[in-house]
Amino acid sequence: MIKKLIDEIRKKNSPIVVGLDPKLSMIPEALLKKSFVAYGESLEGASDAIYRFNRAIIDAVADLVPAVKPQIAMYEQFGLPGLGAFKKTIDYAHSKGLIVIGDVKRGDIGSTSESYAIAHLGKIKVGSMEYEPFGEDFATVNPYLGTDGVKPFVDVCHENSKGIFVLVKTSNPSSGELQDRLVDGKPLYEHVADKVNEWGKSCMDGDYSEVGAVIGATYPEVGRQLRMEIPHSFILVPGYGAQGGTGKDLVPFFNSDGLGAIVNSSRGIIAAYKKPEYSKFGDENFSDASRQAVIDMKKDINTALDGALN
């Protein structure tokens, strides 16, 4: 799957993923109202609005980016109807040729991780039949339980040509509390990066492995250092825009071939119409604002990359 992601990044000249992390407060009043009229002020109504909001954004950006990344927590908080919207969003993104990174941050003991891996990247057997429960292409994975919590994901990736991104150094302010602590003279996140190399070895797909890493845009020095230490792993970089990262901060996350990283922006794209620079689009054209925000982000990143790599 990483090869397919690279192909799409090249084709669209866009190492960008749009984070589909909708909140009701981001959804234009008219769209929300329509869903409430149809389904009431209910979990179903909220979930319908979220799905329709996502669909409009997917339509507006599908030709510009290789992938979308729905954050499952934003759907899980609306219960079963919310998870229905998560599933429908995945299917709709696929129908528009997009790769889907499920930001699920799952991880457990071995046998349980296997079930999570099946849920998001694999197939489940029921009697003589087989089903794809959620069907993302990539999933994010939490490494706190060690190899036997991650290995079942790697195995399922291997069987189904899917990929994972392991949390190495997250974008949030307190990520250092555990991740930066020194173990044998180097930060814990470097030990996790060593494991990413180890886990990825059995799972190569071209020049890169199916086992990538999550490293926050908010820590460019960590990106620079780890970029060299995990040469065969793609880096999923959250934290661009709303969390503070900018184009030039992102250069260290890339290899000299211009590959090796994919940058996520969520709020900055899906709620672009609420920002002063895009307010001219108005509520009703919110997805055009998202499209323009992707174009601007693409320019910001590609300009920074061209300047640094040429």
Add this chain to the structure above:
Amino acid sequence: MIKKLIDEIRKKNSPIVVGLDPKLSMIPEALLKKSFVAYGESLEGASDAIYRFNRAIIDAVADLVPAVKPQIAMYEQFGLPGLGAFKKTIDYAHSKGLIVIGDVKRGDIGSTSESYAIAHLGKIKVGSMEYEPFGEDFATVNPYLGTDGVKPFVDVCHENSKGIFVLVKTSNPSSGELQDRLVDGKPLYEHVADKVNEWGKSCMDGDYSEVGAVIGATYPEVGRQLRMEIPHSFILVPGYGAQGGTGKDLVPFFNSDGLGAIVNSSRGIIAAYKKPEYSKFGDENFSDASRQAVIDMKKDINTALDGALN
């Protein structure tokens, strides 16, 4: 909520939680077939069988234990119908007076953790209405992202009188890869335990805080040591039975008042009828085998505790 859990543990003289982690292979043929006849060999059929299996076990053990702990991965792998069975299992357990610990091991950056906390322990606003998405009483939480990934759970617990168990030292073989690494001369899990104390301070409910810890039965020495270091936190102890822990291994996890820990068994109880010692019950009386397994586990633990504490 921890006070309520303690009340129920005392009332039933049973520091035991039944892990509802069903696999299709654990479900008696006749029960499974009935669901397949009704819904086909489909995700719906599998989920119906799981729910009916759980209901029979809940009926058989509700007067013996204070709580059940459904592991959400086992449901998530059956997609939306599976998560429907998860929700119905929570509601059914509540209707039988049981406390529900959602074993969800969620954790993310702050704003996202807040959504997970709402999903499992809180309420979500939709227009002028408010809904309880899944409605567990406790949830398990992964601490890898640090304080701002855990604090939103603590806040939601505070608002809704709910509780969490933070992963400190998990029961699996490779848990030590990260958790045991020495940081400033002590293992990482001890630093997490320090955080559990810190997070719990603002959230006391009687003698214990709403912030507990997960420590595997497979590491009794860790239990002994941390029991002293987190005196106001309950310990959720997985790994009894199938994963290798026994009654006497569990004594160190308890305080001298006989409280402070709740021990989980999943497979050993819900699939008891498949074990030689309970095979006399037969497939059709699988839930009676589960009841007997709980009675035996209760005796094993209470005998070990009585011997050690008196």
